Amino acid sequence: MKIPESAINEINNRIEIAEVIGRYLQLRRAGSKYVGLCPFHNEKTPSFSVDPDRRFWYCFGCKQGGNVFQFLMKMEGMGFPEAVRKLAEEAGVEIKWEADNFKQDTAKQRYLQLLDRVCKYYSHILFETGEGAPGREYLLQRRISKSVAEKFRLGFAPLNIAPLLKVVHEAGFSDEELVNCGIFVKKERGVRELLSGRLIFPITDFQGRVVAMGGRILGNGLPKYINSPETEIYSKRCHLYGLNVARGPISRENKAIVVEGYLDVISMHQIGFDCCVASLGTALTTEQAKLLKRYATQVILAYDGDSAGAKAIIKGNDVLEEEGLQVTTVVWPEGEDPDSMAARGRQAVEEVLKAKIGIVKFVIQRQLKLTDTTTPEGKENLVKLVLPFIEKIQDPVRRDAYVRELAYYSGFAESKLALYLRRRKHKIDYHPFPEFKAHTRLLNTEEKLFSLCTAHPEWLEQVKKIISPSLIGDEYMRHWFEKLWLLDKQDGPISVTELLGEGASEDDCAKLTEIMAYDRLDSNFEDAIQLASNIRNENLKKSLDRIKYQMFAKMASGNMAEDDPLYLEYMNLQKILRG
Ligand SMILES: [Zn+2]
Structure with missing residues (x-):
């Protein structure tokens, strides 16, 4: 299935990107942007920025960027269609999916489908067959109701796996896929089930898609629990x-x-x-x-x-x-x-x-229970043990409260403990909202003009009179200028989504958003015209040099006439260059 581009643009325009991102991290307004601490790398000073007008985010620290869909994909581990679907719902945009029969399911999707099938089969065994009786008996002992068991999709893995194998083979899954998704083990001929005879606890991702399984033995055997291993779709951590x-x-x-x-x-x-x-x-x-x-x-x-x-x-x-x-x-x-x-x-x-x-x-109570804290050494040990925990607390009010508590149990004066805390080498400075990191990369003329034009497409009409994309020297930038020319948009800033289109690589997103994020956008219309003129003049100078070289070559061979077309072109270009 394919999502029409028009729907993507409509969702993109209706959704406030800063509002969506603001659900995951604290954003603060800074000029025309929002800034905050990047959720994708560890940092203490913010280098993550959101441009609400051109609808993109970019992190100057880890150099990643993209539109609102790509943010959700990264943040929630979603695929593109899923991110679109989620935001479409919020934006009230109805998506008419276009059939796309050529697209094969990825291996990951197939593993998810396979595990879902197996999970349904086990659940059927647990609740509806004689084989599942020990499992039902166990749940009864544990006072676990059927409705709760169903919510967690519990199941029972039977000893005889032939019927299950028939089901999954008929559904088109190979033995190799059974092994790759973690719940089957290869044996000399065919496969065997890892968890047979056990009560099954499916492990799902946050959306409820089964990614792995745990199995508990019923009775006294060992090991009590077996978990399916980490796979392409399951990482324990x-x-x-x-x-x-x-x-x-x-x-x-x-x-x-x-x-x-x-x-x-x-x-x-x-x-x-x-x-x-x-x-x-x-x-x-x-x-x-x-x-x-x-x-x-x-x-x-x-x-x-x-x-x-x-x-x-x-x-x-x-x-x-x-x-x-x-x-x-x-x-x-x-x-x-x-x-x-x-x-x-x-x-x-x-x-x-x-x-x-x-x-x-908790640490204090545990130490009181484990050791004698009535002796001076015991008290000192208690302080040494607990101070590092207090030190890590970022809220000063809570920190003070704990210092008081430690003072109470250790008999040390509060002021003395506070002094220790200050003297400790690894002081943690906590800023409620630190300054945005300054960045110094300067954009070149082409990048700068591009960024300005995405913010002010109403200037494009004049800019187009001065240059065309063919004059852009950098091949990569020429590609983006061509897109900009094609968009032909006049109303409001151009969003990253409109420029990227479908199938943009992560690398493209990062490069494009970097260029658009660096610009401070305090330039005016005259600056844009000046930049365009500079690009044109650079090109004219290059052409002049080329013609000059050709004329010299002609002169050297004695073939240069006074009304030679090369000479006329040279004069003409010089005239344009002088304006
Ligand atoms: Zn980052």
Whole structure:
């Protein structure tokens, strides 16, 4: 299927790019642009800019840029059609898809289709066949209702895989594809299923597309859990289990609860805590923190109370704080985890969540439990352990509150702790909104004129009287000038989307937006005319040089007459050049 260009332009013109981007990062107005901290690379001073008139973004730091669709594609990991569809809905533009039979599905799309099919098959086995009985029995024991199990698309992988293989083979999938998507393993002849005999927890991306699977054994066998490996479509560190179900509630409540395992998530949802996700590994990654940041500013880490859980909390806190998220943690009662607590009912879990504490308090409490903090050495160790956590807190009010708390538990004077904090080598300077980075690359004449004309297409009529794209020396720029000439637009600035058209490479986007972003656009009409004249004169001079060379050659061979056409052309060009 192909999307008509007219629809793309219409959506592009109706959507406010700064508003869309502003949902993901804080933007501040700076002249005719907006600036902010780039979401695609780590930075402390903003070098990300948005031009609301020509409808593009560009980062001077990582040198990436594009239109609103490309922003969503990068930010949400969407494909182009998906980004268009999402914004079309917002803009109220109806898309009439054009059939495009020649386009083959990419391998990635095929893996997604395959996993979706397998997932449906397993779910059928779990709920509708005798083979699925052990799975249903298990869910019953765990008080997991059918509707919640269906929401998470749980399934059961049967021991006999012949019928499943028949289904997927008939649907046109090869053994190689079965292996590539991670849930089958190659054997001498054919393939075998990785998770057979297990209760299946499909792992999806945030949109609910199955990208991997986890399987739990029913009974006492080992290993308790097997997860399908990382593949072309699945990277553990980039997904959160349950996010597709939880993202709505998370964004409504501006809060996410992060637990350890599949069953923890499902049990929490079962008793109504539907903003719960799991990290698919022990500690949260930066990618996962970024995912959460799209939907909420507050995160509650609710890992098991053992020492692995404590380490995961401390590490998770680091990556979340780094993304500017507010982190608290809950301490489950001795020997309990989210799943076992959920068995006691909503009220019991509510109590634990209400008693959530900040990371500093968590570290203090843990240290109080593990070591003797009544001795001078113990007190000093406590301070040494806790100060680095306080140091990382960016909000000065919260930082002060924690200094007070540490003073209380360690017996050190508050003023002394504050002094330590200031003296520590790695001071963190926090600016609420730092200055936009200055950039010094100067555009050349052609680039500058191009950028000006995209901002003021109403000047084009006059500019066209002076030059044509054929006079543009740089081949790459000539291409863009040709597009500009073809667009023939008079009303309002020209958007990046109109220039790019379909199938522009990432490289093209970056180069084009760079040229358009560098210009400060404080030039006036006379400047544009001057730039165009300069380009024309440069060309005239080159032509003059060429003619001069030809005339000398003729003179040297004695063939030069006084009314030679070359001479007349030379005089003519000189006249034009003098204006
Ligand atoms: Zn950047």
